[in-house]
Amino acid sequence: MENELRRDYFTERRVIISTGRGRRPTDYKLPLASAEDTSPGCLFCPGNEAATPPEIMRVEEAGKWAIRVFPNKFPAATKEPWSESESLIPSYGSHEVVVESPDHAGTLAEMSADRLARVLDVYSKRADAMLSDMRVGYALVFKNHGRVAGASLAHTHTQIISTPIVPQVVAEEVEGARKYRARKGSCPLCDAQETESRGPRAVFNDGKAAAFAPYASRSPFEAWVMPVRHVRALNELSVDELLSLAEAMRVILKGLKYRLNDPPYNMFMHMSPRGEDMHLHFEILPRISILAGFEFGSGIVINTLAPEKAAEFYGQK
Amino acid sequence: MENELRRDYFTERRVIISTGRGRRPTDYKLPLASAEDTSPGCLFCPGNEAATPPEIMRVEEAGKWAIRVFPNKFPAATKEPWSESESLIPSYGSHEVVVESPDHAGTLAEMSADRLARVLDVYSKRADAMLSDMRVGYALVFKNHGRVAGASLAHTHTQIISTPIVPQVVAEEVEGARKYRARKGSCPLCDAQETESRGPRAVFNDGKAAAFAPYASRSPFEAWVMPVRHVRALNELSVDELLSLAEAMRVILKGLKYRLNDPPYNMFMHMSPRGEDMHLHFEILPRISILAGFEFGSGIVINTLAPEKAAEFYGQK
Numbered sequence: 298m299e300n301e302l303r304r305d306y307f308t309e310r311r312v313i314i315s316t317g318r319g320r321r322p323t324d325y326k327l328p329l330a331s332a333e334d335t336s337p338g339c340l341f342c343p344g345n346e347a348a349t350p351p352e353i354m355r356v357e358e359a360g361k362w363a364i365r366v367f368p369n370k371f372p373a374a375t376k377e378p379w380s381e382s383e384s385l386i387p388s389y390g391s392h393e394v395v396v397e398s399p400d401h402a403g404t405l406a407e408m409s410a411d412r413l414a415r416v417l418d419v420y421s422k423r424a425d426a427m428l429s430d431m432r433v434g435y436a437l438v439f440k441n442h443g444r445v446a447g448a449s450l451a452h453t454h455t456q457i458i459s460t461p462i463v464p465q466v467v468a469e470e471v472e473g474a475r476k477y478r479a480r481k482g483s484c485p486l487c488d489a490q491e492t493e494s495r496g497p498r499a500v501f502n503d504g505k506a507a508a509f510a511p512y513a514s515r516s517p518f519e520a521w522v523m524p525v526r527h528v529r530a531l532n533e534l535s536v537d538e539l540l541s542l543a544e545a546m547r548v549i550l551k552g553l554k555y556r557l558n559d560p561p562y563n564m565f566m567h568m569s570p571r572g573e574d575m576h577l578h579f580e581i582l583p584r585i586s587i588l589a590g591f592e593f594g595s596g597i598v599i600n601t602l603a604p605e606k607a608a609e610f611y612g613q614k
Numbered sequence: 615m616e617n618e619l620r621r622d623y624f625t626e627r628r629v630i631i632s633t634g635r636g637r638r639p640t641d642y643k644l645p646l647a648s649a650e651d652t653s654p655g656c657l658f659c660p661g662n663e664a665a666t667p668p669e670i671m672r673v674e675e676a677g678k679w680a681i682r683v684f685p686n687k688f689p690a691a692t693k694e695p696w697s698e699s700e701s702l703i704p705s706y707g708s709h710e711v712v713v714e715s716p717d718h719a720g721t722l723a724e725m726s727a728d729r730l731a732r733v734l735d736v737y738s739k740r741a742d743a744m745l746s747d748m749r750v751g752y753a754l755v756f757k758n759h760g761r762v763a764g765a766s767l768a769h770t771h772t773q774i775i776s777t778p779i780v781p782q783v784v785a786e787e788v789e790g791a792r793k794y795r796a797r798k799g800s801c802p803l804c805d806a807q808e809t810e811s812r813g814p815r816a817v818f819n820d821g822k823a824a825a826f827a828p829y830a831s832r833s834p835f836e837a838w839v840m841p842v843r844h845v846r847a848l849n850e851l852s853v854d855e856l857l858s859l860a861e862a863m864r865v866i867l868k869g870l871k872y873r874l875n876d877p878p879y880n881m882f883m884h885m886s887p888r889g890e891d892m893h894l895h896f897e898i899l900p901r902i903s904i905l906a907g908f909e910f911g912s913g914i915v916i917n918t919l920a921p922e923k924a925a926e927f928y929g930q931k
Binding site for chain 1: 617
């Protein structure tokens with residue numbers, strides 16, 4: 298089928314898998330994202346700690362910092378006083394930056410599973426800390442890698458923004474999962490990772506964590522990474538499960554970096570909102586194609602590489 | 615307020631208006647989109663008609679074509695036979711290209727209102743023709759202007775893709791309008807254009823058509839253009855109303871082209887789906903900021919220029 302309309306596992310999101318132009322995975326190799334950067338005075342490098350806002354958290358290794366967390370200098374969320382009776386609603390919350398490595402050229406892709414697990418643990422702790430404020434409705438952990446994906450600084454970092462509401466994309470997933478459960482009696486992501494691990498879109502599954510190219514992929518090489526066990530947040534995982542999750546993530550990130558010339562990508566974590574029961578997962582969206590008028594006007598993304606081809610690519614040794 | 619959370623008039627879409635960086639409208643001037651192109655052998659130019667798929671429609675002026683419509687060479691929708699019982703659903707429909715001018719360097723912004731009204735009439739006729747196939751659920755008219763906005767050819771053109779379903783973004787607007795009407799007894803866009811025409815986000819209103827910067831603008835300089843009268847599709851407009859609509863659109867497109875260095879933009883038309891009653895409108899989204907992980911993960915767009923400033927910019931003489 299030249300043009301196939303696919304629907305996401307449990308939301309209304311649809312994509313057109315349009316393979317008529319016959320591009321192969323290697324046709325998507327782009328110029329190196331990492332080559333964009335030559336900044337000598339990087340604010341995130343060791344030695345420039347005083348140039349960032351005051352540190353919130355750090356993880357040390359051999360007496361030096363390995364991971365640092367501090368507020369974003371230009372926050373998109375602020376703790377402004379407000380009452381619900383007012384007509385103007387502030388973007389109430391906080392906006393933090395997690396610098397995952399002191400190494401200017403390092404990325405998550407080169408980290409050992411053990412090291413990456415510690416990074417995931419920092420994401421978890423900071424998101425949980427934000428959610429301890431009951432006026433915060435959600436905390437979104439996200440990474441912009443490469444300028445095209447929105448990274449204004451090249452040194453590896455992830456951001457966390459908390460919002461007074463549950464954002465629409467997350468609310469749609471929660472609602473979709475609720476409907477799916479009512480219909481089938483099971484969690485859509487428990488089902489998806491189990492089914493996908495046995496099919497043509499499988500990339501990784503060690504019984505504790507899974508990575509696969511989702512059926513309705515929005516982008517060439519889109520990948521989802523999640524624990525096999527139904528957990529709502531990272532803080533429910535055992536050390537073993539966290540290590541497996543890190544390993545599953547590494548398979549994807551290494552594939553992108555070393556066999557696709559390090560394209561720009563966005564990654565975000567969808568944990569369960571407070572009081573809800575959604576399966577924790579990470580979505581990795583390479584920013585290889587351009588979203589245009591059709592995508593904005595319809596919400597349907599045209600993807601020129603079938604996820605089955607993407608999984609094949611990731612699965613190659 | 616440094617960071618304000620705003621909700622769209624009638625859907626769940628939210629944006630953060632984040633003006634903390636204090637940029638002014640003129641700070642958004644980008645390199646000319648039109649300067650990207652120097653193609654000598656343009657497929658859309660007069661003389662190369664044989665290189666496009668067979669023409670579907672043309673409008674002539676002084677014995678030469680002024681507007682041409684033909685199928686997209688790489689369609690994202692195709693009329694593949696299928697039955698609803700099958701598990702694979704094709705992206706059933708058609709995909710057409712409207713070249714609005716024989717002039718390689720011309721754009722909609724330079725056209726007279728009369729000339730632009732004829733272009734709008736072609737959009738209308740082709741969308742209606744697509745909808746005469748009852749297996750088609752919707753026809754989306756959209757323009758990609760500039761490479762960043764997804765235009766692979768620089769010569770002005772608009773595309774129309776029909777889909778077997780009503781796309782999610784349109785379905786959400788229909789549903790939002792239904793809820794709004796149940797609550798208030800009126801159409802959200804009748805109300806919005808009336809209220810906005812009297813306030814700080816007004817750009818144009820001659821009693822027949824309106825243009826304004828929407829309250830929850832997703833992008834610096836986002837603008838909506840619509841007839842004042844509640845119509846579902848372009849084919850319901852009188853000639854006078856169509857001319858006013860063209861004039862309202864020109865105010866926006868000329869502002870972008872001549873006073874903002876011609877940035878890339880997407881424009882799309884939301885007509886009412888068959889059997890529904892939604893107020894026809896055009897949305898114009900300049901592609902000036904980068905959508906990043908927060909936007910994809912949350913659905914909330916961070917916009918660094920308040921629409922009140924955008925309206926001020928458009929309203930300047």
